[in-house]
Amino acid sequence: MKNASLILNVVLTIAVAVLYYLHFKGAQPESAAPVATTPADAKGKSIVYVNVDSLLTKYEYFKDTQKVLxxxxxxxxxxxxxxxxNLQNKVTFFQQRAATMTQEQGRATEAALQKEQQDILAYRERAAQSLAGEEQAKNKQLYDQIYDYLKKINGQNKYEFVLGYTKGGGIxxxxxxxxxxxxxxxxxxxEYAAKQTKK
Incomplete structure (x- = not known):
């Protein structure tokens, strides 16, 4: 959960930076003449925040994703x-029958058991990497959904910043x-509920 909170904080910070860049990128002066600004013109837009912990615990997409993972x-x-x-049972069986086996049979069985153990370790490593990759992809989808939603609701440039707040975080x-x-x-x-009903 702490890892996901950190990822979401980073994601929201990037989203804010992109929104800030997009906002000021389009604000090029139309004429070369300097424009006098009054204090009312210099007033910035709103800065708001979203509690990241609440977002993670109450966003249905995130909860469903966590259940699947x-x-x-x-x-x-x-x-x-x-x-x-299963491997332990085979080892126990081998130990019980070792006295009745020839040396050749004993070596062959022992080698087969060691190979099976290595195969299990390799399987565990591959499965863990696959699961980590899937979790990373789900976190990216989470980021994309939040970013797209914030960009959509900020279509008329209501907010200059949307910060991600976490207790003990940077804010x-x-x-x-x-x-x-x-x-x-x-x-x-x-939006998530609407997508789920379409499926």
Whole structure:
């Protein structure tokens, strides 16, 4: 959960930087004449924040994704435990029958058991890498969904920044009057629910 929170913080920071760049990229002066700015013209747009912890615990897409990944982790652990028990049974059987085997049979069985153990370790490594890759892809999808939603709701440049707030994170204080967590969560969950009903 801490890892996902850190990833989401990084993602939101990048999203804010991109929105900031896009906003000021299009703001080129039309004439070469200097424009006098009054204090009212210099006033910036709103800066709001989203509580990342709440976003992660209440966004239905994230919760569903975590359930799927947790289920896959559980299946992998069960599969590895089953393979480990099967190997242990073979080792026990080998130890019981070792006295009745020839040296050649003993060496061949021992080599086969060692190869099976190496195969299990290699399988565990591949499965763990595959699961980590899938988790990374899901985190990217999460980032993309949040970024796209923030970009869409900020289509009229209401916000200059949308910060990701996490207790103990980089933002030491955030005024609750600029907390947009509920609005963003409601919008994200509404879009996710609409996508789920289309499936």
């Amino acid at each position: 947790e289920s896959k982790r559980f299946q992998l652990e069960n599969d590895l435990a089953s393979k480990g028990r 030491l204080f955030a005024d609750s009057s600029v907390d947009q967590t509920k609005a963003v969560l409601d919008g994200l969950n509404k």
